Amino acid sequence: MKHIKLLTGIAIIIAASSCTKIKDADYTPTTSPKANNFKEIKVANNFNWSTTNNIELNVLGFASISPISNTFIVSSENQKEVYFASNTLMSESFTANFDLPSHVKQVRVTFGSISKVLDVNSKNISFDYLLPVVE
């Protein structure tokens, strides 16, 4: 019983001193406090302060029976803003490079009557001309 009391006392002392150490230490919080002005902002080395993303759209050509060319357009979903336009052979694979405001998460690709809405989840997205079979 005496041993138990002694061990309990030691444990309390250790615990108390540990708490004191944590309290007194030069403690660094895991997240920086929020900046109050521009000078206090901290960002990563590779942050470039851009409000746009440069998007690479990899277009997979389609072997059309006869050579078909048309205007390949990347636009906002509602087609009011055009991000890219080029005269393109349907059979040609190519990369469309365009800048997109970072808050835009969808684009519409139009090639004549062919139209698809693409989600922009990364800086590299892809497109092909195939559509679900309509019966």
Add this chain to the structure above:
Amino acid sequence: MKKIAILLIITLTGFVSKSQTMSLNCESGNRSIEQGNCWAFGSVSYSNLEFRINGFWSMRTNQLTNLSTSACWVKTPWFKPGSGNITMKTRLENASGTSRGIVFTYVPYDANAISSTKEGTGTPFYTYNFATPLDIWVKDITVPIPTAIANSNQAYKIIISFIGSGGSGRAFADDLVIPGTYWANPTNNCLPQALIVDADNDGVQDIDDAYPNDAARAYNNVFPSSGYSTLMFEDLWPSLGDYDFNDYVVDYKINRITNAANKVVEIKAEFVSRAAGASRPNGFAFSFDGLSGSKITGVTGNKIFTPNPHTFNANGTEAGQTDAHFVVVSNIFKVLIPQGGGSGGVNTNPTAVRVPNDTTRMTISFNTTTNTTNLSEVTLAKFNPYLIVNQTRGTEIHLADKTPSSLVNSALLGTADDNSNAGSNRFYKTKNNLPWALNVTSSIPYMKETIDFTKGYNNFIDWSGSNGTTNTDWYLNLSNLRDNNNLY
């Protein structure tokens, strides 16, 4: 990998173009590919089951329990029929049932048809009846092209309908070959190919051509995609400023005009000087990283005042540069004239007289015969605008991590509060990675004099603190995003 993928599509596509014939062998294994070439299917799929007829894939119908020709069918694209025979292989999946057959119908093009497909009234012209008792062996079918449509030079479709009564069972079909010339346009709702209206004959139809009567120009490629972007500078580099980012505020839009070959013909650049909350006569210029001056044939519209610190090449680009550099305004105080004479802030103090914005419209002409330029060489990502401070040519202020020009005074890099390190391509950032300039892809209000930028845009700190991953709409004119009391 991409090359392999396109090769696969080309190799596997079941719709093969041969001289004056159309054929469908199903070997793509994917009806979407055939649909992309304007074939259509009704309750007919592709199958690689053991009853397939030839190769790895054949067509397989639904259960043939209906004598209607609109139950199970395959429809060709528009084509101009030739003469000779349609051939096809077919078989039944089982021998049950009373009757099974295949009906061939031709459909003319009717420009006045109400339907978007412009299909006229169909005419059945041949019926193949499977002999009874039914069996499962492969049949070769030969069907003459009707004389009414053969070599008519008109657009037709052929519908191949699978019919049946009694029992249940499916049919397979394969290796369809039809004499004729493919005449559909997959990019025009699969309607027949038509003459393109192209007034300047540059290969871009007028409906898509921004310059329908100018064969040298076809497309406008503008950034930002609507309206203007706003550039904002602090001009005390390499020392910190007050971060109101209004020492020079300029809106811009850049139209890179391309021709039908997608080569850059011309750049029409518009810069709207809005404010100069500075005390020094700064200048403004830009480049596209890596764009050679040899690609430029002329520069007009820029505003160069004397005295100025620049010399120019014969093509209007700045002399002494590795890349092509374009001076927009050599002295901003000559276009935004401080009121009261001398220097001083312009359009940053709401109680002072407002000076009208000044617009500089530049035209940059490109070599279009040799050493041509692709759109990818003049993107926003390569756009490199900068301030030239106090008429001192070597003192440049760029956006964060943008490369200074050949004419920069490199001795200033990395001094005072600047933490540039050319060896690691780090430029115009403090040790905490703060910039001296901001580029926003929308025209936005700027700060009143001496007010910290974060006091105008409520979510800016959260956006930058997340390294641009959250609050990406911080600059938009949306509810609660701005504090207009602090904005000019």
